[in-house]
Amino acid sequence: MTAVPACWPGETEDTVPTARIPDPVREPHSVADQAPAGGVDQVPQAPSMGPSITPSTTSSPARRVSAGQPEQNRAPGTFDNPSESSRQTWKPTHARRKEVLKALGVFQRATADQLWRMLRPGDAHDRCTRDTLNALKRDGKVRVETRLESGHQLWVLTEIGHKEAKQLLPKNVRISALRKPKLNAQGEPVADDGYDEHAAAVTTTAAVLTGAGFGTSLSWQTEIGHKLPYGYTQYADLTMRAPDARVPAMLLEVDRVTEPVDDLVAKVRRYSEWFEVLAPKADKDKAQAARHKGAAVHDFRLWSRVYPATGHEGYVPLAFVFTGKTKAQRESRIRRLEEAARPYFAGEPYPGRASGITAVDYHQALPVVVTELERIMADPRGAAGKVWRRLGRGEDEWQTLREALDNPDGDRLYAVQRKEVHRRQAEREAVEREARRPVCARCGATFTDDRWDTIRHYPAQQHRELCEPCLHEHWEQVQAEKAARRQAEEAAAREVAEAEARKNRGWFGRRR
The missing domain is CATH 1.10.10.10 (Winged helix-like DNA-binding domain superfamily/Winged helix DNA-binding domain)
Incomplete structure (x- = not known):
């Protein structure tokens, strides 16, 4: 053999x-019972x-x-x-x-x-x-x-x-x-029917994500509680930590299209509330002031002590995995969830929208992504494929999980747009400045920056209407006129002195 x-x-x-x-x-x-040739599965x-x-x-x-691994031959x-x-x-x-x-x-x-x-x-x-x-x-x-x-x-x-x-x-x-x-009345073991379809879908979700390269079987925890200040505890079906796949942490809710959409929206709301819970002994005033400083606010909140940094703006992402019923029912459910939960995942616009800033501040938003088990199963790459959609983006914009969790319209876009706004503002100010630039009253030339600064700093200076070359020319002319007058005065003085000397010599001769 x-x-x-x-x-x-x-x-x-x-x-x-x-x-x-x-x-x-x-x-x-028989030959039919043998393994298939060519390294191809049956x-x-x-x-x-x-x-x-x-x-x-x-x-x-x-x-x-x-995910991230070549196909095995x-x-x-x-x-x-x-x-x-x-x-x-x-x-x-x-x-x-x-x-x-x-x-x-x-x-x-x-x-x-x-x-x-x-x-x-x-x-x-x-x-x-x-x-x-x-x-x-x-x-x-x-x-x-x-x-x-x-x-x-x-x-x-x-x-x-x-x-x-x-x-x-x-x-x-x-x-x-x-x-x-479980045992019956005679003490004999009986089959337990307590395993429902939801529990099966939860485990299958963890299985297909792990199989696609998102962590290992030890990357998961089930039914982790998130206690809110008013006593309610929101339990996550799954929590995943897969830093090697660039998903440091993610919360997952599995839905078999059986709960009302309002219940799903309530889960999103409660998770958002939990992410705003302050850490023990956190300074409330400093936390309130930090709300306006992007990610700085998270240093005062409890979630940053429980979960690692996400690598993106915002809270730890929340994923809804839908399965069951028909494709149309799942799609309708996703659209209704997207519409009703928008305030929690949409983020806030950055200041300067009138100036062309379209970037979104996601630092205090809950990223929500959705997928379907049926879609994952049908994709050749499984959960590593383009089977995820970020709520708030186009209905047909299915992406990989990393792409869906990224914020291309967040801080990076804001930095680019802010730089562009500053550039355009500088150009406008330059045009306005040029429009105010003085013109020389003698030659019509515009003032240089140095000459303009000089007349602003020395408002009492004479001949403010002249540019620097014309001013130099003016002062050279003034100096020349002064020199000419001085020479004329000196020549006149010499003539007077010579005349006086000649007169004195004449009187002297007559006396002799």
Whole structure:
């Protein structure tokens, strides 16, 4: 038989099984049962129907690429999850066991499909994940709580698995409560039907975002409370921290088009109110003054102690993930939410709108983005694709999450527009200044800046109507006239002196 590679490309020999263990009784007997050639996944991906295996879904694209990662190429005859007809089994690795335990510790309940999307999006199928769950089940660490209407088995931790997951999780990650099995009157375990479609959509949302490169399974927390001063606590379905994907933090609400739109608007309002709550011992007067200084106000508020800086203007973004009903109903819901919640996400115009400033001050606005699980599933790049829309922008302007959270019409635009306003203002002032510039009364030339400054600073100066060259010429003329008069006076004085001398000489001669 041909050797078959491990489930996860790039794993080391320490964590990857050496080979699948064949079952002689269940060997494939036809060419159709063999793995597809050319490194291409099976299309369509037929769900596995083994008695102990949850059916695989076929809604995901055949070739998914995680955000920021190149598409993986597989060698001919290799693929992650063989068809059931190959009658071969994957040997779960120790690393896979630990990651499944940790994920169930965070999310409490999940299907194999959700864990596959979250933990191993590079696998072509969820077979390896299901085999890992079955192995943990044999060890008594997980159990099947119920089988959903979709056919998926819902997995939870047992008491043994819960204790191990708690040891595996970092101290800053909260472990979910242990789900104890329900028993009937005879003390026998019965299926638990407490898992609703909303809980499934919440976990699927975390799974598809993680699979697209937004953090890891440990980047999520569920039902985090945001207590308001009047006693109400707003719980977020999910909180995500994915700094490597340039989303330091994000709050998510999953909506199955069942709540009134007014309830969604109320959630937006309450989140906005929570972001305005002051931190303990914060100076109220300084906080009030800082409202007019952009991001400075956030230093006085509680949220900056709870969540990291967003990297953009405004509060931690809020995402609504819609799913269910029809596409038209979801679109209508998004439009109504956008219209009613506008005061909370629209921001304030910067001063100077009359001067051409169109930039928006988002520093105290709540960025709200929306998407649909159906849209994510249909996009080849999943949640990393252009499947997000920022409320307040065009209805057809679907962007990547990073683009949607960016504020191209915020501070950056304001800096450019303010610089342009200053340039135009300087040009107007220059024109007005030139219109007031004095003209020389003698030659008609305009005054230089130095000459203009001189007559302003010395208002008593004579000949203020002359430009500097004409003034120099005037003073040269005055000096020349003075010199000519002086010379004439000196010449006249010499003549008088000479005449007096001649007269004196005449009298002297007569006396002799």
